[in-house]
Amino acid sequence: MSDSNFHYRGRFAPSPTGQLHFGSLVTAVASYLEARSQKGDWLVRIEDIDELRNIPGSADDILRTLERYGFEWDDDILYQTRRKQIYEDVLQALIDKKLIYRCICSRKDLRENNEMGQQGLAYPGTCEDKNHPEDIAHALRIRTSNQIIEFSDAIMGVYTQNLKQEIGDFIIRRRDGLFAYQLAVVIDDAFQNITHVVRGVDLLDSTPRQIFLQQHLSYTQPAYAHLPVAVDAQGDKISKHNGSGGIDQYKPVPALFAALRFLGQQPDPALTKASLNTIWQWALEHWNMNKIPAIEKIPYTD
Ligand SMILES: [Zn+2]
Incomplete structure (x- = not known):
């Protein structure tokens, strides 16, 4: 970057809906190594805005696992549930711009009347x-x-995406009063001065909605990198919900090795028996984002 004031700021933003699993470990590893290899900061944000899905104790559990795995974060951890007043203020600004309207459609209405969009x-x-x-x-x-x-x-x-045709006017605040993820994430990325977003490809089609909001709120648009997601034999994303992709909370090295291999970094097989420090040192020295396969799904078996 030619701007001498430029400072890389990356982030990892798990939802507290269960233990850290292989899919989120991959995102943590990639965002961390990319930030550190750019001499940048790496922040952790707990995306607990969808309160109906939160599992009590899971945020602390994820943070303890990150520590055991050797991750070190900068700044204070941001919790979305503590930022509702900020989201309310930004929503008001969008209302003042006449961009917001009330929708009373039920899921059933939408199923019966909608045209099919790409998503x-x-x-x-x-x-x-x-x-x-x-x-x-x-x-x-x-x-x-x-x-x-x-x-x-x-x-x-x-x-590329035509928002109107492929998504339509989208929800900013849900019928149950909770703010939509799309709004919260955009406000938080701006608030934390995030310059680079590294996350799973399942959020690729959300990115145009987020860019659209950034434009209306005069926020700087971060750079994006979307990672392949780990899928099971049926091609479904492995997740805490279907019980796959579990990692040993106390044995970081094999899981880190598997994450590096998943990310195309070709880790030396001897590293499976290395210390936590050694595998991180190797990963930092050899990290190359260009080696990450540009495909959406990679099968994973544990
Ligand atoms: Zn409606």
């Missing part, structure tokens, strides 16, 4: 001009525009 159902704008009264249960949506959003992903290449 499933694109919201057709049913409630856009209805001006539903405040006292009916409603979600809040943001008006999208019929233009292509394009960005260049460091791993997956150029990605």
